[in-house]
Amino acid sequence: MLEELGLEELSLRKIAARVGVSHAAPEHHFPTLRHLLTAFAVEGFRLFAASMRSAMAQAPDDPAEQLRAAARGYLAFASTRPHLFRLMFTANRLDWDDPALGPPSNAAHAVLEEISLPVAKRLKRDTPEGRAAVEQLVWSQIHGHAHLLIDGKLAPEGDGGTGCEPFAAPLDLASVLLPD
Amino acid sequence: MLEELGLEELSLRKIAARVGVSHAAPEHHFPTLRHLLTAFAVEGFRLFAASMRSAMAQAPDDPAEQLRAAARGYLAFASTRPHLFRLMFTANRLDWDDPALGPPSNAAHAVLEEISLPVAKRLKRDTPEGRAAVEQLVWSQIHGHAHLLIDGKLAPEGDGGTGCEPFAAPLDLASVLLPD
């Protein structure tokens, strides 16, 4: 329903109606809309990490290929579930004190650290600060691409599209940071 | 009021009350909340472009420095007006058929094209497709950085912060794409 209606149009009452239950029933399971959205994000981060892991598992065991694959998984998730993706990264709608949110979020983050490490080594920045800087650079690029994609800022650039996957960037960071 | 209350807490009625006017008065000027938010975005894109232009005007006339300066202006705007920034890039809340939205948006976009051109040349990709690819790469990185910043994903990395500007990336694309 989140992807169907969008976050703005989604309401506890519509969810209850769809389930065939009274308008106040959901509030027993999720005292507040905030709790429900946080539960969405928990599941979202799980799916998010799985999407990246799945893409990486299908790619050659090469740093640049793994970096590209993770980005593909990142963008595939964002474009498949744009509203969930946006929700997961909208701080003020989520309860980050909920202990259920930490582990899935960290699991997704771990993927980023993993793919950034070879880049840091290649750039001779294999220190804690260096790794953090490289991770920030890599993450920013993929994250920005995802946001621009789901906000429709990237598609209209296209030539006569042959339905090409939106996540095959014509110029990717991997080829810049990890040249052959 | 947008930055003070956030988009979720902002309402036509609160705006009317603050102005000291009846709850239905704003609807004459902005028939719909959507129209008001679109007007916000129009002004937002103006301020956004101005923020980038201002930073660029204070920087040396060097491609890498201009690229860094534009990024600084981009991030300064996003961190100063996070709710407006998010609104501007949330497609489904805005009326992109409103003719007032195109010019300011294009003006902001023009800055990106401008700073991406030297990078395309340096990378020997000075064709229409190449320029678009480079612009997408540069834009994605800055845009992602901005989003991560306003969603609080970047700050906690920090050492004992000396209140350093959040937009001084420890490793910036300019130094990777435009080495001395």
Added chain:
DNA sequence: TCCTCATCTTGTCGGTGACAAGATCAAGCA
């Protein structure tokens, strides 16, 4: 048998965007 607790229902509250009908008032014109 009775208690307890999770679950759900019903009813209500204030707040919200949207709409309708009418009041007010200044500008323009005969």
Added chain:
DNA sequence: TGCTTGATCTTGTCACCGACAAGATGAGGA
């Protein structure tokens, strides 16, 4: 001067929303 017009605002109302309160229901255990 007096009328009209149109922009602006008010008042009142509607359905919808999240939240809360009070109570019905029903299963499992003491």
